[in-house]
Amino acid sequence: MPKTLTENFVEQFTLCKVTADETVGIIAELGQKDEYVAAAVAAARQIGAGVLVLHASSLSSPNLPPYAADGREVAPLLAAAGECDFVVDVTVGGLIHSDVRTRITGNGKRMLFVAEPNDVLERLSGNAELRSAVEAGGNRLRSGRTLRVTNPAGMDLTADISGEDLPITHQWGYVDEPGRWDHWPSGFVACFPHDRTAEGRIVLQPGDGLIPWQRYVRDTVTLEVEKGFIKSVSGNGADAHLLNDYFEAWNDSEVWALSHMGWGLLERARWSAFDVYDPRTLYGQELRSTAGNFMWSTGSNRFADRETPAHLDIPMRGCTVEIDGVAVVRDGIIVAD
Incomplete structure (x- = not known):
């Protein structure tokens, strides 16, 4: 019960x-x-x-x-x-x-x-095993120099993650240490690459997520990234237009910046959540945490002194995430150590 x-x-x-x-x-x-x-x-x-x-x-x-x-x-x-x-x-x-x-x-x-709704809180509650996996992911990020993400649609994004002072977010869903923040439920690891170092191309595909819009991407969208900022958003469907319209609405260059990047580690989280639930009752943690997703964000980055209320989290399916050429996620599947 x-x-x-x-x-x-x-x-x-x-x-x-x-x-x-x-x-x-x-x-x-x-x-x-x-x-x-x-x-x-x-x-x-x-x-x-x-x-x-x-x-x-x-x-x-x-x-x-x-x-x-x-x-x-x-x-x-x-x-x-x-x-x-x-x-x-x-x-x-x-x-x-x-x-x-x-x-x-x-x-x-x-x-x-x-x-999140009560049944999501219960179903995705954290534990010591999840914490261990998240901490291991953080260690991989901390020991790396270059993060690279690709997908079969043509995505190829790199960012500088070098240095032991790299800001890393470990989320396993509970807080039992002084000074710790977390989000219940959660199950992912993310870092804030050095500001203005992200370069390349992001290609969103139908079925990727848009948070806090709480819906799936419907059309292929290509975003060109230079020196950590989105320089163009293009595509033949409605989503490219809507993303451009959202970014432009703020009249603030900071909303075009890339912020944190990481991947999900919670095996119990399901990608279908936005269709199973009323999406407006959700905060989006299930998609953020789904094992093997690559998630990146726009806008706010307190480590770069960038505060803006405009902030999107975009979890993506089917990506390969590499640290210094070694995959931690391959085609959307976590690579076991």
Whole structure:
């Protein structure tokens, strides 16, 4: 029998090592996702932890401009969150790329973002085996110099990933260490290549994903990349026009930049999720995490001091991902060590 939302939160908080002597802070937007707030409060209480709900009027960014963040709520929110040991983000769009997230985790707090429907949370919950696979992928990235991605449609993209200081995101779906952020559920590894080093061509094919539009690519689209920025988007179908229209709407050169790149490692995640569920109830974690997908993103990159509310994650099927000429993913299948 499926677990209730509260039961799943209790199990997740246990994975995150929440204890009775800790205080849990829940960041939410007024009138949004109230059932997640209630479940998080109930889970914290069952464990015996203190719990504080921090409601802001609005923290999420929209899919299209105009957008101007109201910073007046951030300082008091941070002050309250700073008194908590474990912070749960149940905002609609998430604080993934915001200053709020980095300032909370920078103070050593554990922070977890939750957005997917209850059965997805339960089905894709993380574990030690997934964590080991994600950490191994991170080690491969950290020891490499050049990331290259190709596909049979003509994609050929390279980026500089050299140096031990390469920013790497490890996501296995729970946070049990000070200063760690994660997204429940998750199962992928990604890096932020050195800014302005990505070069080549990206070729999207029907069935690839567009997040947060929460739909599949319908037409072949070619994106030419120079010095880390998309220089052109072309194709004979509607998708090329729509991507161009989206990027141009922001009137901001930063939205054309490439951001993080990586691959999925969660074998239980299914590519069909956008058709099985109402896609607007999803945040897209299932496609991001599907084993063997190559995912890249546009826009925000805090390591390059680039903040913009325009941000696309694009997971792709059937790609080959190589680090210094050695495949970690071949034709969309993870290569076993």
